[in-house]
Amino acid sequence: MTTPVILALTAGEPAGIGPELCLQLALEPRQAGIVVVACKTLLADRARQLGLAVELHDWHPGQTPDTRAGHVSVRHVEGCESIVAGRLHAGNSQYVLDTLTTAARGCLDGNFDGMVTAPVHKGVINEAGIAFSGHTEFLQELCGVERVVMMLATEELRVALVTTHLPLKDVSAAITPERLTQVTRILNADLKTFFGIDQPRILVAGLNPHAGESGHLGREEIDVIEPTLDKLRAEGIKLTGPLPADTLFTPHWLDNADAVLAMYHDQGLPVLKFQGFGRAVNITLGLPIVRTSVDHGTALDLAGTGKADAGSLHTAIRVGEHMARCRRAAIAGESS
Numbered sequence: 001m002t003t004p005v006i007l008a009l010t011a012g013e014p015a016g017i018g019p020e021l022c023l024q025l026a027l028e029p030r031q032a033g034i035v036v037v038a039c040k041t042l043l044a045d046r047a048r049q050l051g052l053a054v055e056l057h058d059w060h061p062g063q064t065p066d067t068r069a070g071h072v073s074v075r076h077v078e079g080c081e082s083i084v085a086g087r088l089h090a091g092n093s094q095y096v097l098d099t100l101t102t103a104a105r106g107c108l109d110g111n112f113d114g115m116v117t118a119p120v121h122k123g124v125i126n127e128a129g130i131a132f133s134g135h136t137e138f139l140q141e142l143c144g145v146e147r148v149v150m151m152l153a154t155e156e157l158r159v160a161l162v163t164t165h166l167p168l169k170d171v172s173a174a175i176t177p178e179r180l181t182q183v184t185r186i187l188n189a190d191l192k193t194f195f196g197i198d199q200p201r202i203l204v205a206g207l208n209p210h211a212g213e214s215g216h217l218g219r220e221e222i223d224v225i226e227p228t229l230d231k232l233r234a235e236g237i238k239l240t241g242p243l244p245a246d247t248l249f250t251p252h253w254l255d256n257a258d259a260v261l262a263m264y265h266d267q268g269l270p271v272l273k274f275q276g277f278g279r280a281v282n283i284t285l286g287l288p289i290v291r292t293s294v295d296h297g298t299a300l301d302l303a304g305t306g307k308a309d310a311g312s313l314h315t316a317i318r319v320g321e322h323m324a325r326c327r328r329a330a331i332a333g334e335s336s
């Protein structure tokens with residue numbers, strides 16, 4: 001019998017839907033051991049507000065998480081100053097980041113096999129005076145790696161990004177040969193490791209309308225993207241592009257591809273979310289730990305109502321568990 005996977009689940013922004021999604025999940029029996037990383041008072045209060053019969057149990061490293069329906073193991077984190085659903089409070093920001101640090105360090109120390117994150121609110125963390133652009137960048141820094149890749153996925157479509165959370169005006173300068181090379185190599189390697197694809201086929205979008213129209217609508221394709229893709233092809237990576245982004249997301253191309261590499265956040269993610277919002281997963285590739293997340297934000301308008309859909313959280317946990325098993329297998333293979 002294989003040892004059960006233990007995943008840390010951070011509850012995210014206290015004013016958002018994250019805490020109640022974690023509690024909804026706890027109403028069901030689970031295969032994976034889930035440890036919710038959050039303030040226990042916040043969880044107890046939200047359970048009371050929504051009339052959810054969930055028992056909270058303190059969890060400490062080394063213990064087996066409770067997987068029974070109606071029970072949840074909690075790694076308590078101090079510092080949550082306000083627990084009002086729907087109302088942001090900048091004083092909670094350090095607490096939110098502490099939940100991420102606790103989960104990530106627990107993964108690095110071997111206490112967790114991976115981490116799954118409920119949504120945080122980037123704006124309120126910045127209002128607290130803490131520069132924060134997303135979990136992706138935060139975990140990259142915490143884990144001390146030069147490059148990571150954001151990829152969102154449904155059963156039918158995978159979209160990875162060359163650039164993530166930055167103003168649109170800065171995107172062009174950020175698409176350098178070095179970044180494109182690192183991102184493509186990580187995507188190619190992790191599609192093999194975690195998705196069992198021997199020779200991934202990756203479609204690469206151009207940056208400009210019509211992929212630059214032979215240089216008449218922008219030169220990034222000619223100056224940066226095409227030469228970089230040629231070098232990567234010489235390494236054996238199967239790349240098609242740069243393709244015009246407006247027609248890339250059609251069956252003609254997608255039917256023969258394993259992933260799309262988009263140049264920036266709102267070139268790729270609106271298509272993915274149109275296709276599968278509510279059942280997609282957000283994965284950070286290239287980290288030394290497994291990290292998956294929901295495809296949605298804090299939904300302050302729904303917080304405390306019990307109406308939030310847990311579909312994406314289910315996907316994030318299922319994919320996180322699968323990736324954790326793949327990582328175990330990869331490590332076992334290396335050491336044998």
Ligand SMILES: NC(=O)c1ccc[n+]([C@@H]2O[C@H](COP(=O)([O-])OP(=O)(O)OC[C@H]3O[C@@H](n4cnc5c(N)ncnc54)[C@H](O)[C@@H]3O)[C@@H](O)[C@H]2O)c1
Nearest residue numbers: 118119120121122123293295296297298299301302308309
């Ligand atoms: N993984 C993350 O941490 C993550 C992801 C996306 C956005 N965010 C952050 O969330 C905040 C709010 O972002 P936004 O308003 O653009 O997006 P949002 O996803 O919070 O909300 C967009 C719309 O989708 C609805 N919605 C979201 N999740 C839902 C769910 N589970 N069930 C039913 N309906 C749902 C909301 O009610 C809203 O109408 C921002 O600060 C953003 O940066 C965080």
Ligand SMILES: N[C@H](C(=O)O)[C@H](O)COP(=O)(O)O
Nearest residue numbers: 134135136137282293295296
């Ligand atoms: N870009 C993500 C999305 O649109 O779903 C979201 O902002 C979360 O990003 P992080 O995982 O970096 O927080």
